[in-house]
Amino acid sequence: GTNLFKYAMQNIIRFVPNTDPTTGSTAQNTGGQRGYGLELEASWSPTRVLRLSGNYALQRSTNVTDGADAGDAPHHHLYLRGDWRIAADWTANAQANWISGRDRVSGDVRPTVPDYHTVDLTLRNGTAGHGRWDFAVSARNLFNAAVFEPSPAPGNIPNDFPMAARSVYFQARYGLYVSRRLQRRG
DSSP: OOOEEEEEEEEEEEEOOSSSSGGGGEEEEEEEEEEEEEEEEEEEEETTTTTEEEEEEEEEEEEETTOOOOSSSSSSEEEEEEEEEEEEEEEEEEEEEEEEBBOOOOTTOSSBBBOOOEEEEEEEEEOOOOOOOOEEEEEESSSOOOOOOOOSSSSOOTOOOOOOOSSEEEEEOOOOOOOOOOOOOO
16 A cells, blocks of 8 residues: 655644743744655565565655754654464464654754664464453563653753663453344334
């Protein structure tokens, strides 16, 4: 699949510093932004038990006022996923995310937000539904990448928003079967 896009925004809600710098900022409708990009996605099942999929997004956005990069959004995002049915009730899943090219907004003198890539793995047993259990164990951010999302500047969080480090999740689900009988009222 392919998606090409172009957009323009006006009167964006932004926090503008007050005339008295000791009183903070006020939300105002100000400025504009323009951008364009593309998204590509694909899925392929080379065998009955393996499915590969992924997508890529490219984006460029500029501030209408000064023509600078609008900032904070990644220029590149690549997502890859593999699903493998190991046996009748066993599945394994791997997914990877790569985020690249996040400039700061105009006037923010901090260094650019670092690029990152993460890998997640999941192993699942069972198919919850109709009185059955499903168990899973997942490792997120498997290689413990330092992941940060940009914080507004100036702001109270000068070093950006830290995202979760390596984490492990255990999940147990039980599927209930609920029957509803429709009755006609007369």
